[in-house]
Amino acid sequence: MSAENTITSAPTTRSQAVALDEANAAIRRLRRRRQVVAYGVLIALAALFLFPIAFMIVGSFKADTSVIADSGSLRAFLPAPFVGLDNYTSAIERANFWISFRNSVIISGSIVIGGLIVNSLFGYALARMPFRGRTVLMVIVLALIIVPFETLAVPLLLIMAELRWTDTLHAQILPFLAQPLYIFLFYSFFLGIPKELEEAARIDGAGPATIFLRIAAPLAKPAYAAAGILMFLYSWGQYLWPLMVTRGIDARPLPLGVAEFLGQPPRHWGDIMAYATLMVIPLLVVFIIFQRQFVKGVATTGLKG
Amino acid sequence: MMTSAAGQRPSSNAGGRPRISRDTLTGWLFSAPAVILISAFIVLPFLLAFYFSLTNERLISPRPTEWVGLRNYERILFEDPRFWKALSNNVIFSLVVVPLQTGFALLLAILVNQKLKGMVVFRTIFFVPITVVMAAVAVIWIVLLNPQGLINALMSILTFGQFQPDWLADPAWALVAIMITSIWASVGFQMIILLAALQDVPETLYEAARLDGANNWQQFLHVTLPGIRNPLLFVLTITTILSFRLFDQVWIMPDRPGGPLDATRTLMVDIVDTGLNRGAVGLGSALSVIFLVIVLVVTLIQRRLIKQEGDV
Numbered sequence: 237m238s239a240e241n242t243i244t245s246a247p248t249t250r251s252q253a254v255a256l257d258e259a260n261a262a263i264r265r266l267r268r269r270r271q272v273v274a275y276g277v278l279i280a281l282a283a284l285f286l287f288p289i290a291f292m293i294v295g296s297f298k299a300d301t302s303v304i305a306d307s308g309s310l311r312a313f314l315p316a317p318f319v320g321l322d323n324y325t326s327a328i329e330r331a332n333f334w335i336s337f338r339n340s341v342i343i344s345g346s347i348v349i350g351g352l353i354v355n356s357l358f359g360y361a362l363a364r365m366p367f368r369g370r371t372v373l374m375v376i377v378l379a380l381i382i383v384p385f386e387t388l389a390v391p392l393l394l395i396m397a398e399l400r401w402t403d404t405l406h407a408q409i410l411p412f413l414a415q416p417l418y419i420f421l422f423y424s425f426f427l428g429i430p431k432e433l434e435e436a437a438r439i440d441g442a443g444p445a446t447i448f449l450r451i452a453a454p455l456a457k458p459a460y461a462a463a464g465i466l467m468f469l470y471s472w473g474q475y476l477w478p479l480m481v482t483r484g485i486d487a488r489p490l491p492l493g494v495a496e497f498l499g500q501p502p503r504h505w506g507d508i509m510a511y512a513t514l515m516v517i518p519l520l521v522v523f524i525i526f527q528r529q530f531v532k533g534v535a536t537t538g539l540k541g
Numbered sequence: 542m543m544t545s546a547a548g549q550r551p552s553s554n555a556g557g558r559p560r561i562s563r564d565t566l567t568g569w570l571f572s573a574p575a576v577i578l579i580s581a582f583i584v585l586p587f588l589l590a591f592y593f594s595l596t597n598e599r600l601i602s603p604r605p606t607e608w609v610g611l612r613n614y615e616r617i618l619f620e621d622p623r624f625w626k627a628l629s630n631n632v633i634f635s636l637v638v639v640p641l642q643t644g645f646a647l648l649l650a651i652l653v654n655q656k657l658k659g660m661v662v663f664r665t666i667f668f669v670p671i672t673v674v675m676a677a678v679a680v681i682w683i684v685l686l687n688p689q690g691l692i693n694a695l696m697s698i699l700t701f702g703q704f705q706p707d708w709l710a711d712p713a714w715a716l717v718a719i720m721i722t723s724i725w726a727s728v729g730f731q732m733i734i735l736l737a738a739l740q741d742v743p744e745t746l747y748e749a750a751r752l753d754g755a756n757n758w759q760q761f762l763h764v765t766l767p768g769i770r771n772p773l774l775f776v777l778t779i780t781t782i783l784s785f786r787l788f789d790q791v792w793i794m795p796d797r798p799g800g801p802l803d804a805t806r807t808l809m810v811d812i813v814d815t816g817l818n819r820g821a822v823g824l825g826s827a828l829s830v831i832f833l834v835i836v837l838v839v840t841l842i843q844r845r846l847i848k849q850e851g852d853v
Contacts, residue, residue, distance in 0.1 A: 278652055281649070284725075285725070286669070287691075289670075307687060307691060308691060308693060365568035373576065387590060389816070391589035397600060397601070410582060413578050473674040480813065494793060497680075505684060508680050509680075512680050515677050
């Protein structure tokens with residue numbers, strides 16, 4: 237790779253050979269210098285992207301007052317005065333962390349599991365089953381992809397109020413199970429899988445449910461991974477809808493807990509950073525484990541503001 | 542499937558019918574859960590948004606709902622300066638953030654697309670903020686942007702101490718503070734899409750351009766940009782739409798949502814404020830419909846631009 241641009245034609249005399257060596261060395265030096273510049277820029281940018289996260293984690297181990305006092309200097313990145321897990325214990329207590337954590341896990345877990353089932357079944361039917369009404373449904377799904385949830389929030393809130401579903405977990409789960417974007421994702425994926433295996437199974441007498449469970453769904457693992465990760469990313473961070481549909485702590489997910497700390501001064505910044513860290517860790521772990529699917533999933537759709 | 546049915550019962554010409562109805566039955570069985578959920582939680586509220594926008598519906602109301610025609614729209618468009626303030630904040634935010642963030646994302650994508658070692662590591666680092674919950678992003682940046690915070694320490698070095706605003710409390714700078722936060726939080730997403738696009742541009746095009754004596758900048762202008770035209774348009778559109786959905790940061794970061802002095806009030810803050818805090822579902826629905834129209838217009842413009850290229 238590195239030799240592709242060096243001069244390699246056969247030297248005719250000794251002096252020419254020396255000149256060629258020098259020229260090649262110069263080219264190599266230039267390339268090396270450009271590499272150094274490139275890495276320098278990349279490292280500076282990496283610092284820019286990582287420092288707020290480092291700031292949060294370090295802050296979560298510092299005394300409350302030092303978080304702000306040190307926030308303008310490099311001391312912000314020194315966990316001193318070190319308070320151990322004090323911030324964590326106090327944040328967990330103050331914001332009723334475990335209740336919110338349980339709520340977030342139930343909400344996100346249900347949306348991911350339920351959403352994968354419901355959307356993949358529908359996507360599969362649209363891609364593979366020649367049933368009456370399919371075209372109309374397809375058109376509706378495609379049209380609804382464009383409709384942002386924000387447009388539906390206010391009327392949906394009234395529906396929830398009428399049903400007396402405010403302050404419940406299912407009010408935060410049911411509206412996000414069936415989503416046109418994921419239906420379309422599964423539809424396109426199933427279209428791209430060759431039909432032969434499914435047809436062979438059908439000739440052997442397998443019913444549609446068996447064919448879906450035993451053959452089509454296992455082949456669509458990448459689609460399940462991408463959609464599942466996106467559903468988790470989106471539902472774990474949701475703020476708008478829980479803000480509208482919950483009042484007390486009972487059904488409140490994690491992100492709303494930050495309000496608990498920001499409301500009345502003095503603000504305990506060590507606690508806040510500890511709470512933020514706790515909130516971020518589950519997604520970070522999922523990201524580290526499923527990095528490739530994560531990146532691919534985000535590249536194929538479009539989420540997060 | 543159809544052929545096997547015909548093979549077994551060649552006599553039943555119209556007899557495809559029971560067969561079709563079984564297909565239709567399984568098709569609908571597979572579709573039913575999603576169709577029911579979509580009807581209840583997307584189609585119904587969608588239609589209700591239009592209906593409520595023409596009434597004085599309230600969240601909790603002792604009085605019966607009345608039909609008010611286009612009165613809600615009149616009130617919003619002609620009598621509500623806060624709506625125009627919110628809309629103009631969204632527009633300013635878009636006009637600054639969309640080109641800046643897309644340009645920055647393209648730069649990052651080009652940097653990590655170099656054939657050097659360790660590029661995956663940098664790609665991952667630039668992507669990490671995507672996984673940070675927006676509420677956490679907001680509280681981190683409240684501290685970073687405080688008058689004595691790191692951002693001002695940096696500003697002080699760059700401007701010799703001339704420029705150190707109280708970002709989130711100063712109406713002149715609050716929206717800028719939100720812009721900085723938002724770009725940090727989501728530029729990695731645009732980078733990933735553009736990186737995929739860059740890798741799809743055939744290397745032979747660059748070789749041909751180099752043979753014609755094109756320098757790096759000329760290669761970028763005449764090979765890279767045309768090669769990633771449609772993904773770039775997609776990124777511009779989706780970033781525009783996302784910037785109109787701006788909510789979490791402006792709700793959490795200033796002392797009061799949308800503050801100070803409505804400097805960071807957005808359409809979404811307006812919608813939540815109207816529909817939830819004031820319980821004015823009719824008015825909030827009208828705002829939602831206006832919001833939808835804006836999103837549709839942006840989407841249609843993008844479709845138009847992409848189609849044009851297909852025609853040429």
